[in-house]
Amino acid sequence: MPGLNLSPQSSVLNTALVIFAKAPIPGQVKTRLCPPLTPEEAATLHGSFVLDILERTKGAASKLKLPIDRYLACSPSATHVFFKIMEERQGVKLIDQVGDDLGARMNQAFNTLFARGYGQVLLIGTDVPTLPLDHFRQALASLENHDLVLGPAFDGGYYLIGLKRVAPELFADIPWSTDQVLRLTQEKAAGIGLKASVIQPWRDVDTLADLEALIETCAAETKKPKNERSFSTRTTGVLELLAKRLRTRA
Numbered sequence: 001m002p003g004l005n006l007s008p009q010s011s012v013l014n015t016a017l018v019i020f021a022k023a024p025i026p027g028q029v030k031t032r033l034c035p036p037l038t039p040e041e042a043a044t045l046h047g048s049f050v051l052d053i054l055e056r057t058k059g060a061a062s063k064l065k066l067p068i069d070r071y072l073a074c075s076p077s078a079t080h081v082f083f084k085i086m087e088e089r090q091g092v093k094l095i096d097q098v099g100d101d102l103g104a105r106m107n108q109a110f111n112t113l114f115a116r117g118y119g120q121v122l123l124i125g126t127d128v129p130t131l132p133l134d135h136f137r138q139a140l141a142s143l144e145n146h147d148l149v150l151g152p153a154f155d156g157g158y159y160l161i162g163l164k165r166v167a168p169e170l171f172a173d174i175p176w177s178t179d180q181v182l183r184l185t186q187e188k189a190a191g192i193g194l195k196a197s198v199i200q201p202w203r204d205v206d207t208l209a210d211l212e213a214l215i216e217t218c219a220a221e222t223k224k225p226k227n228e229r230s231f232s233t234r235t236t237g238v239l240e241l242l243a244k245r246l247r248t249r250a
Contacts, residue, residue: 014119015068015140017057018109020097021050021126023080032206036249041242047082048235049205052129054090055232060136068140069118073097073109103171106161114166122162124151127204130217130230131159138199147194150182152201157181159204167194177206215243 022029024047026039033042054072061068070092074083078094087094095112099105106123113121120143122136135151139162142149148167151160156179161170169192170185189196205214218239221229231239 016071016113016118016121017068018071018073018113018121018123019053020073020123022075023082033208033211036246045238048238049126049129052232052235053126054086056131060133064133064137066136066140071095102176103174107168107171110163111166120162120164124160128159128202129235131202135199142197142199146197148189148196150198152182152198153204154201155179159202215239
């Protein structure tokens with residue numbers, strides 16, 4: 001596979017992929033979309049996104065033959081019934097999110113997985129339901145020659161981060177959910193001597209504009225053959241229903 005050294009000595013054989021997820025509890029997820037969405041609609045959309053990224057990471061590991069262990073970092077707790085179902089059906093291992101803010105929780109996840117002996121750890125969110133499988137290969141290929149890999153989001157943040165060692169400085173004093181996140185992370189990486197790389201940017205879904213763009217893209221994809229579509233049938237149905245409701249409310 002181009003760009004990947006899959007020799008027994010390669011750290012890619014000792015990789016953890018951590019999916020950061022919240023349980024789909026109304027009023028606790030996708031709150032920036034409410035209104036115009038109701039808390040229940042936002043929770044349904046979020047739940048479908050979680051399933052999407054679980055399925056896509058499983059597909060990446062299988063189709064691209066990437067030897068990774070998948071973890072689901074859970075909030076509010078790995079004991080929530082939603083996560084227990086995901087553990088059983090999707091074959092992921094569960095860990096808790098621990099920390100007072102997003103940075104602290106991500107840092108703790110990296111600490112936990114490196115302490116378990118992994119040579120490199122990738123962390124990804126759940127707001128990129130159409131992320132191409134090849135982005136995972138790109139990220140792992142980048143880590144072969146870099147200490148840090150970032151997947152830039154269009155809003156100035158990042159949807160993916162990968163490291164070869166703990167780097168708590170990357171997660172401290174960052175104004176999360178702003179357009180400064182990626183830039184400041186790169187500056188901090190340079191300041192502590194990390195060799196960093198970026199892969200292709202992708203849109204995550206935080207705002208109404210993001211959702212509207214996703215609905216438009218999904219509508220265009222329904223004209224393609226099913227085997228060429230990037231949206232799951234489940235999420236396509238959710239987005240079509242939300243589009244109708246949003247038109248009514250407008």
